[in-house]
Amino acid sequence: MSERDVILEVEDVHKSFGGLAAVAGATFDVERSSITALIGPNGAGKTTLFHVVSGFYKPDHGAVRLDGERIDGSPTHRIVRRGLVRTFQLTKALTRMSVLDNMLVAAPAQPGERMWRVFATPGAVKRREEEVHERALELLSLVGLERLADDYAAVLSGGQRKLLEFARALMTEPSLVMLDEPMAGVNPSLGVELLEHMRELQRERGTTFLLIEHDIDVVMTVSERVVVMSSGAVIADGPPDDVRRNEAVIDAYLGSPHAHEEVHEIAGESSS
Numbered sequence: 001m002s003e004r005d006v007i008l009e010v011e012d013v014h015k016s017f018g019g020l021a022a023v024a025g026a027t028f029d030v031e032r033s034s035i036t037a038l039i040g041p042n043g044a045g046k047t048t049l050f051h052v053v054s055g056f057y058k059p060d061h062g063a064v065r066l067d068g069e070r071i072d073g074s075p076t077h078r079i080v081r082r083g084l085v086r087t088f089q090l091t092k093a094l095t096r097m098s099v100l101d102n103m104l105v106a107a108p109a110q111p112g113e114r115m116w117r118v119f120a121t122p123g124a125v126k127r128r129e130e131e132v133h134e135r136a137l138e139l140l141s142l143v144g145l146e147r148l149a150d151d152y153a154a155v156l157s158g159g160q161r162k163l164l165e166f167a168r169a170l171m172t173e174p175s176l177v178m179l180d181e182p183m184a185g186v187n188p189s190l191g192v193e194l195l196e197h198m199r200e201l202q203r204e205r206g207t208t209f210l211l212i213e214h215d216i217d218v219v220m221t222v223s224e225r226v227v228v229m230s231s232g233a234v235i236a237d238g239p240p241d242d243v244r245r246n247e248a249v250i251d252a253y254l255g256s257p258h259a260h261e262e263v264h265e266i267a268g269e270s271s272s
């Protein structure tokens with residue numbers, strides 16, 4: 001039997017809001033250097049679970065481990081420093097900055113940045129700034145936004161913003177990147193590009209991706225493994241082809257408000 005190299009473990013996580021159990025017993029893991037999709041009907045608790053894993057919420061119960069170490073309840077910046085990032089929508093303030101500056105402010109702080117700056121030689125500070133700058137341009141060219149580096153982020157199209165959000169997350173050289181519906185509102189050709197960048201980073205750097213995705217075709221094409229949530233719990237987990245035939249998964253989608261379209265998609269029947 002081959003040893004599975006697990007980067008992330010989510011164990012019996014619970015998170016409620018008042019009386020509403022948004023996540024109620026979610027357990028799964030993510031293999032290193034994989035592209036894993038998290039799917040499930042609307043309201044299943046996917047985004048809430050992402051918030052727990054990335055440190056935005058503390059779980060009411062359960063554990064999250066990154067490289068075998070507990071991270072649940074840790075502050076977000078500490079989790080980022082350990083190599084786990086999630087993409088965030090650009091805030092108003094960020095749209096008023098240039099594309100390049102958006103990248104520069106996303107650079108990780110040097111350990112003990114303030115003290116380091118006090119004692120470092122001017123040459124060392126300059127070198128570090130040059131490195132960050134170079135990395136920013138490299139990532140912008142990876143996502144095809146290099147020529148827009150000096151433009152305000154506000155002028156970007158919806159799809160270009162998603163690419164910038166993606167590139168910003170990569171400034172920290174993460175080992176695990178979490179994306180919440182990265183394709184939503186992105187035109188199909190930019191969407192395909194985004195997927196290609198994910199694959200390239202997976203191949204070249206061994207980066208792990210965990211993505212919430214609504215489009216079943218995307219999920220089936222890009223991910224090696226699919227985790228399915230329904231009513232706060234993980235109800236299935238496996239290779240895409242097994243999951244799409246899983247009775248519990250089909251039932252979960254049948255019970256959801258968009259059952260009609262989704263159940264056909266998940267069963268792989270083309271409705272068109």
Ligand SMILES: Nc1ncnc2c1ncn2[C@@H]1O[C@H](COP(=O)(O)OP(=O)(O)O)[C@@H](O)[C@H]1O
Binds near residue numbers: 017040045046
């Ligand atoms: N901050 C919150 N306060 C109260 N209820 C919330 C909050 N966030 C999410 N919920 C509720 O938790 C459930 C799961 O939501 P969410 O995690 O966004 O699901 P998904 O991303 O799978 O669509 C939903 O019923 C949602 O209304």
Ligand SMILES: [Mg+2]
Binds near residue numbers: 046047048
């Ligand atoms: Mg969501």
